[in-house]
Amino acid sequence: MQNESSPSQLRWLAACPKGIEPLLAAEIRDLGGEVERETHLGVLWQGDMRTAYRFCLWTRLASRLLFPLQESQVDNVDQLYQVARDVDWQTVFPVGASFRIDFHGKTDFVRNTQFGAQKVKDGIVDNFREELGARPSVAKDGDVRIEAQLRKGKLALYLNVSGDSLHRRGYRLQPGKAPLKENLAAAILIRSGWQEALKQGSHLVDPMCGSGTLLIEAGMMAADIAPGLNRQQWGFDRWQRHNRKLWLEEVEAARRRRTDGLANMKNRLYGFDIDSEQLNAANKNLERSGLKDKIHLERRSIENLRIQKETAEQGGLVVCNPPYGERLSELPQLAPLYQDFNDATLRLLPHWKLAVFTGNTDLSKSIRRPLEKQYRFMNGKIQTRLLVLGPADEKSSAPAPSRIRGPVEAFANRLKKNLKPLRKWAKRENIHAYRIYDADIPEYAVAVDCYQDANSDTEWLHVQEYVPPKSIDEEKSERRLLDVLAALPEVTDIPAERIILKRRERQSGKKQYEKQQDVRSLQESRRFEVIEGQAKVLVNLKDYLDTGLFLDHRPTRLDIAKRCAALPKGARMLNLFCYTAVGSLHAALAGAKTTSVDMSRTYLNWGKDNFTANNLKISEHEFVQADCMQWLKEAAEHSAAQYDLIFMDPPTFSNSKRMEGVLDVQRDHVQLIQDAMALLKPGGLLIFSNNYRKFEMDSEALSDFTIQNVSHKSVPQDFARRKNIHMCFHIQAK
Numbered sequence: 192m193q194n195e196s197s198p199s200q201l202r203w204l205a206a207c208p209k210g211i212e213p214l215l216a217a218e219i220r221d222l223g224g225e226v227e228r229e230t231h232l233g234v235l236w237q238g239d240m241r242t243a244y245r246f247c248l249w250t251r252l253a254s255r256l257l258f259p260l261q262e263s264q265v266d267n268v269d270q271l272y273q274v275a276r277d278v279d280w281q282t283v284f285p286v287g288a289s290f291r292i293d294f295h296g297k298t299d300f301v302r303n304t305q306f307g308a309q310k311v312k313d314g315i316v317d318n319f320r321e322e323l324g325a326r327p328s329v330a331k332d333g334d335v336r337i338e339a340q341l342r343k344g345k346l347a348l349y350l351n352v353s354g355d356s357l358h359r360r361g362y363r364l365q366p367g368k369a370p371l372k373e374n375l376a377a378a379i380l381i382r383s384g385w386q387e388a389l390k391q392g393s394h395l396v397d398p399m400c401g402s403g404t405l406l407i408e409a410g411m412m413a414a415d416i417a418p419g420l421n422r423q424q425w426g427f428d429r430w431q432r433h434n435r436k437l438w439l440e441e442v443e444a445a446r447r448r449r450t451d452g453l454a455n456m457k458n459r460l461y462g463f464d465i466d467s468e469q470l471n472a473a474n475k476n477l478e479r480s481g482l483k484d485k486i487h488l489e490r491r492s493i494e495n496l497r498i499q500k501e502t503a504e505q506g507g508l509v510v511c512n513p514p515y516g517e518r519l520s521e522l523p524q525l526a527p528l529y530q531d532f533n534d535a536t537l538r539l540l541p542h543w544k545l546a547v548f549t550g551n552t553d554l555s556k557s558i559r560r561p562l563e564k565q566y567r568f569m570n571g572k573i574q575t576r577l578l579v580l581g582p583a584d585e586k587s588s589a590p591a592p593s594r595i596r597g598p599v600e601a602f603a604n605r606l607k608k609n610l611k612p613l614r615k616w617a618k619r620e621n622i623h624a625y626r627i628y629d630a631d632i633p634e635y636a637v638a639v640d641c642y643q644d645a646n647s648d649t650e651w652l653h654v655q656e657y658v659p660p661k662s663i664d665e666e667k668s669e670r671r672l673l674d675v676l677a678a679l680p681e682v683t684d685i686p687a688e689r690i691i692l693k694r695r696e697r698q699s700g701k702k703q704y705e706k707q708q709d710v711r712s713l714q715e716s717r718r719f720e721v722i723e724g725q726a727k728v729l730v731n732l733k734d735y736l737d738t739g740l741f742l743d744h745r746p747t748r749l750d751i752a753k754r755c756a757a758l759p760k761g762a763r764m765l766n767l768f769c770y771t772a773v774g775s776l777h778a779a780l781a782g783a784k785t786t787s788v789d790m791s792r793t794y795l796n797w798g799k800d801n802f803t804a805n806n807l808k809i810s811e812h813e814f815v816q817a818d819c820m821q822w823l824k825e826a827a828e829h830s831a832a833q834y835d836l837i838f839m840d841p842p843t844f845s846n847s848k849r850m851e852g853v854l855d856v857q858r859d860h861v862q863l864i865q866d867a868m869a870l871l872k873p874g875g876l877l878i879f880s881n882n883y884r885k886f887e888m889d890s891e892a893l894s895d896f897t898i899q900n901v902s903h904k905s906v907p908q909d910f911a912r913r914k915n916i917h918m919c920f921h922i923q924a925k
Contacts, residue, residue, distance in 0.1 A: 200239060203224070203257065205233045206233040206256075207254055207374065210378075210569055212234055214382070215250075215253060218252055219236045219238075240432065247419055248441055250357055250374075253374065256351075258349060258350040259347065260278050260349060262348070268300050271307070274314070276313075276314035276315070276317055276318045280318050280322075281431075282431050288327055289333040290327055290333040292308040292311050293336060293337070293339070294307040294339045295340050311339045311348070335351075350426070351426045352427045353427075359422075360407075360418050360421065362476050362479040363407075370404060373404060373407075373408055375570065376408045377418075380409050382566050382577050383544070388508050393506055394502050395413075395509075396510075398463045398536075399512065399514075399532075400462030400470075403472070403473030403477060403488070404476075406460055410460050413456050414449065420446065453481070459487070459502055460486040461502075494534070509543050510546040511547060511548070524688055526673070526676055527687040533558045542583070545560055546577060548575060553673045558578075559586060561584055562580055563579045595677070602674070602675060609628055609912075617641075624641070624740055626639070626910055637655060638657070641683070642732060643722075644721070645720040652679055655693050672692075725752065726777055726780055726801075726805060728740050729800055739797055740773060742909070743916045744774075746906070747774070747905050748774050748777045751778050751836065761784055763784050764834065764837070765870065766788065766838050767838070768839060770794050771794050771801060772801060776802060776805060778836065783835070784812060785812045785813070787812070787814050788819050790817065795816055823863065823866045823870075827869040830870060832869065832871055832875075833870060836878070837867050839863065839877065839880070840879075841859075842881075863879075875924075878920070882916070883918070884915050896922050896924055897925050898922050899922075902914075902919045
């Protein structure tokens with residue numbers, strides 16, 4: 192691919208993000224270039240130096256402009272080196288310039304890009320040394336960038352004429368939380384029809400503008416501003432072909448166009464966002480772009496969107512990049528966001544076109560506009576689509592149909608069937624936290640729990656998705672989950688903003704104690720009280736996988752309260768693997784002195800907070816952070832029998848680094864029970880439970896004790912559909 196065109200016509204390769212090659216080809220033609228063909232890297236084209244300079248200044252879509260130097264077949268490392276050495280490098284850059292190699296591709300003889308770059312570098316250096324007796328230096332931020340592409344047995348060498356990626360316009364130093372690259376934003380606007388809309392005097396609104404990239408790119412188009420005009424350094428600065436006079440002529444022409452464009456800009460652009468931090472970033476980006484006085488920014492939520500009546504009547508384009516739920520926990524709140532977007536644009540801007548860039552087309556079904564076109568893009572590694580929607584029609588304004596249609600009706604009907612008796616039962620029994628659905632229909636494999644805030648009577652839903660087997664199509668699984676999230680508010684009358692979603696999978700070691708995402712300290716985090724019997728229990732639905740309360744053990748905890756109330760005041764209760772010590776809390780409220788043991792400091796502190804919330808003195812009870820197996824073993828060896836009641840609920844399996852060994856409840860239950868029984872007073876009771884569905888008690892090894900399986904009694908009504916949720920035994924000495 193030697194660049195052997197005439198001096199006036201040279202060959203160029205414009206690289207771009209995947210999927211926007213046709214747009215880039217059209218842009219090249221508009222700038223005066225002659226397109227040869229689209230390639231896997233971008234667009235190959237021809238043009239003179241002036242056109243190349245103009246392209247560098249004006250391209251909105253390219254990421255790099257490359258000048259082809261050489262392309263040859265290579266079958267081994269030596270040939271790769273020789274191809275690099277054979278280029279006439281003195282005609283490319285001077286020996287006094289520094290350079291760097293960007294190497295892409297691998298083969299059997301080049302297995303990492305660093306090795307490939309080293310060989311190309313050696314070829315260049317040896318060429319200079321042989322011809323001039325001196326060599327250029329290599330630097331990470333070199334004056335000159337050489338790009339090497341090794342693909343299908345061919346090595347292609349290019350001079351990177353543009354230097355740093357062309358998407359960097361110089362204004363976006365505050366990128367925001369989910370930034371779009373500028374050239375992708377420009378492609379979205381072009382596909383949305385913004386360039387055509389400008390000719391008609393249309394306006395633009397971005398109701399979820401974030402750090403303002405779409406707004407600024409739209410403003411630069413409206414004001415005829417060259418994207419590369421503020422750039423200080425270019426890859427061609429040390430190129431031997433560089434014609435400074437020609438370059439400055441193009442720069443001056445672009446400056447005149449910017450001055451005229453800003454003066455003549457009549458289009459109004461509006462950006463809104465609820466996040467003040469994002470708006471602050473957008474404001475700073477606007478200042479650097481020179482469009483501060485041309486784009487209106489305001490802090491507003493979608494449902495409180497306001498547009499001047501005159502502007503709304505003139506028509507325009509609504510374009511936005513709404514969040515689309517990269518995190519599972521974000522999905523419940525996103526469905527109402529898309530619905531609010533639909534409602535606000537129907538109310539204020541029914542005659543405007545909409546362009547929605549999203550990675551979740553299921554969420555966008557809430558937007559009831561006729562679909563005109565859709566385009567596929569890649570936003571980094573995320574597959575996305577741009578939906579171009581027309582003005583509202585009769586269907587858009589019709590009452591919104593129920594979201595419960597199709598297969599999800601089976602889920603909704605089962606949930607309704609469960610809810611009616613469960614809500615009556617919960618009200619009668621004064622239960623504030625209970626399960627309303629537990630994968631009753633296998634295709635909808637979620638557990639749904641209802642929690643009622645004791646201080647406000649506000650209800651929340653805690654939804655846990657069971658990880659689907661690998662045999663289930665991921666898209667189908669996500670669609671079912673979205674259907675569930677859409678159906679829940681309609682069936683339960685609990686709004687989507689009070690639905691918390693998590694993924695339920697087997698936890699081990701420290702992972703079971705980790706927060707779901709970065710949150711505030713536990714003391715400041717989002718907890719509220721629920722009532723269970725005489726106890727007020729602190730729960731946190733958002734920050735951890737579990738909420739602080741295992742609902743299936745409710746009958747056991749209430750039984751503990753009843754038994755402790757029947758014991759003499761000051762009776763002693765031991766809670767092993769205590770979690771947030773709710774079992775201990777019930778015992779303490781019934782008059783017992785409690786000892787709570789757990790490996791997690793987080794959950795022990797949570798347990799102390801539970802005691803404090805119930806006006807119990809922490810100093811009168813023990814909270815021990817320890818490996819329960821080790822603590823129990825040592826206590827059994829050195830302590831006398833001292834407890835009237837012991838509750839032990841070990842995990843099925845644990846291999847935490849804090850433990851000296853590995854806990855396997857099936858293997859270790861005999862030792863655990865024997866050690867616990869050694870701490871019981873005569874006539875005392877051990878309540879032993881676990882969640883291992885296939886658990887088998889070794890009655891023979893424990894023949895010294897009376898063992899009663901009370902699992903059927905310990906499963907509450909809200910878990911009656913899953914009677915094997917746990918195993919529970921009452922154990923006493925014979």
